[in-house]
Amino acid sequence: MSRIILSCGHEVYDVKHAYTIMTKSTNRYGDPAVKYQTVCGPCEDRYRQQGQIFDTEQEAFEAIQRAEANYDILDKIVGERERGQV
Numbered sequence: 001m002s003r004i005i006l007s008c009g010h011e012v013y014d015v016k017h018a019y020t021i022m023t024k025s026t027n028r029y030g031d032p033a034v035k036y037q038t039v040c041g042p043c044e045d046r047y048r049q050q051g052q053i054f055d056t057e058q059e060a061f062e063a064i065q066r067a068e069a070n071y072d073i074l075d076k077i078v079g080e081r082e083r084g085q086v
């Protein structure tokens with residue numbers, strides 16, 4: 001019997017009980033990012049209930065693009081404020 005430690009920190013004894021998911025995340029600079037991780041069933045359920053899971057790479061890619069666009073708008077507003085243009 002093999003012991004498997006998952007990204008969520010929980011242990012399972014069979015890889016059939018491990019689920020690789022894509023979730024909303026940020027990188028170390030706070031930029032929007034997709035996180036690939038392998039978690040146990042209860043953690044997969046929790047991420048899904050919280051609406052944190054992307055079901056397809058396309059969905060993840062589009063969400064990141066939207067988040068980055070919002071980021072750019074925010075950067076522009078902050079930049080204009082700092083320059084006294086707003």
Ligand SMILES: [Zn+2]
Pocket residue numbers: 006008009010039040041042043044
């Ligand atoms: Zn877990």
